[in-house]
Amino acid sequence: MRYIRDHWQGKHALIYALLINLVGLRALLLFADRYTLPPFIADRTDALMATILFIILGHGVVFVWQVVGVLCATGQQTSSLSGIWTVVAYGAIALCLAFTALSIATSFRALAPERFIVVSPTALEDARARQYTLSLSPDGKRIHIAGIFTLGMTQKLTALVDQTPTVTGVVLHSEGGHIYEGRGVAYLIRDRKLNTYVFDTCKSACTTAFIGGAKRHLGPNAQLGFHQYKLELQTPFPQYDLKGEQEKEIKFYRQQGISEDFLAQVFLAPSSGIWFPSTEDLVRSGVVDEVVGGE
Numbered sequence: 001m002r003y004i005r006d007h008w009q010g011k012h013a014l015i016y017a018l019l020i021n022l023v024g025l026r027a028l029l030l031f032a033d034r035y036t037l038p039p040f041i042a043d044r045t046d047a048l049m050a051t052i053l054f055i056i057l058g059h060g061v062v063f064v065w066q067v068v069g070v071l072c073a074t075g076q077q078t079s080s081l082s083g084i085w086t087v088v089a090y091g092a093i094a095l096c097l098a099f100t101a102l103s104i105a106t107s108f109r110a111l112a113p114e115r116f117i118v119v120s121p122t123a124l125e126d127a128r129a130r131q132y133t134l135s136l137s138p139d140g141k142r143i144h145i146a147g148i149f150t151l152g153m154t155q156k157l158t159a160l161v162d163q164t165p166t167v168t169g170v171v172l173h174s175e176g177g178h179i180y181e182g183r184g185v186a187y188l189i190r191d192r193k194l195n196t197y198v199f200d201t202c203k204s205a206c207t208t209a210f211i212g213g214a215k216r217h218l219g220p221n222a223q224l225g226f227h228q229y230k231l232e233l234q235t236p237f238p239q240y241d242l243k244g245e246q247e248k249e250i251k252f253y254r255q256q257g258i259s260e261d262f263l264a265q266v267f268l269a270p271s272s273g274i275w276f277p278s279t280e281d282l283v284r285s286g287v288v289d290e291v292v293g294g295e
Contacts, residue, residue: 008065010072014085017073018092022066026096029058030103037110044111051107059100067093128152132174140166142197145185149177149205154184161192169195170213176204179229179245186212186252197292198222203274204229208249211256211287218288223276230271259285 006012007021034040036050074082074089132147134157143160145153161167170189176182182205189196189212196213203225210216210224218224229242246267253263262277262285269275282288 004065007069008072010069010074010076012069012073014070014073014077014089017070018089022070022092022096025062025066026100029062030099033058033103033107037107048111051111055104055107059104063096063100066096125152129156131177134160136160136164136167137171140164142169142171143167144171144173145209146173149174149181149185149209151178151181153177153181154188157185158188161188161194167192167194169197170209171197171199172202172206172210173198173200174202174206174209176206176225179205179208179249182206182208183248183252185209189213190256198224201225203227208252211253211258215289216287217290217292218279218282219292220279224282224287225274225276226266227269227274228267228271257286261285262287 007017010017012021033051033054036054037047038044041047041050070089070093074086077085128150129152131150132145132153134153135144135146136142137144143157143164145157170185186208189209193214194212195215195217196210197217197219198210199219199222201223202210203223204227207224207226229245250263250266253266254260262281265275265277277285277287279288279291283291
């Protein structure tokens with residue numbers, strides 16, 4: 001309480017009142033106002049009430065206390081530079097007021113009914129699941145995977161395999177996707193000793209899943225596509241080691257009996273391109289065990 005009173009009465013040094021009590025505290029409050037908005041408060045009514053309360057206290061009561069203390073400290077300046085310090089103080093107050101007004105406006109825009117989107121806890125998982133399908137063949141012996149390898153696929157595929165003990169193989173048709181999921185599906189297929197089949201196209205992460213098969217079958221017109229990995233991010237992520245991830249894939253391919261000549265070429269194609277080895281090369285290198293007539 002004494003600290004609050006001392007600032008209110010202008011007893012703190014002006015430089016301290018400016019940097020700590022005004023600028024520093026204002027920056028902290030402007031940073032904290034995000035915690036009254038989604039996703040921290042999911043319900044719009046609750047977020048609106050929290051925002052209003054925060055504005056009254058943080059941008060109202062506290063801001064008045066900050067400004068009064070700085071003005072009082074300014075009035076007590078007796079040095080030859082007091083005029084300059086007065087200008088600096090008023091400038092700092094004006095900037096803080098501008099940023100505070102902008103923050104308030106941004107908060108209310110985020111809470112406008114037409115912009116407020118309530119995110120279901122399962123919305124992201126549902127969106128990912130819509131990017132692929134897992135279906136069982138009529139005889140219950142094969143699971144068909146079609147679409148993009150997204151997070152959660154391995155878990156759902158595991159559940160389906162557990163529920164269907166008659167499954168002996170997996171049919172793949174995919175343009176690729178998340179490398180972790182491609183590897184996860186490959187390990188599941190390998191551990192359950194399932195066979196793999198491709199009758200259309202299987203690229204990138206899908207090829208890893210295919211190579212996990214105990215016996216690997218390719219249709220006469222099917223294609224397996226390989227290329228370097230890439231990050232689907234707008235900004236660099238230095239902690240993500242793409243070459244290291246590719247080395248993990250090469251190690252797995254080697255364990256699955258793929259020839260060294262093939263491993264030397266598997267990641268030569270750039271991420272913007274694709275390498276489709278011929279069926280003869282795939283059979284010769286051990287990637288494909290048998291070419292079959294059709295589904």
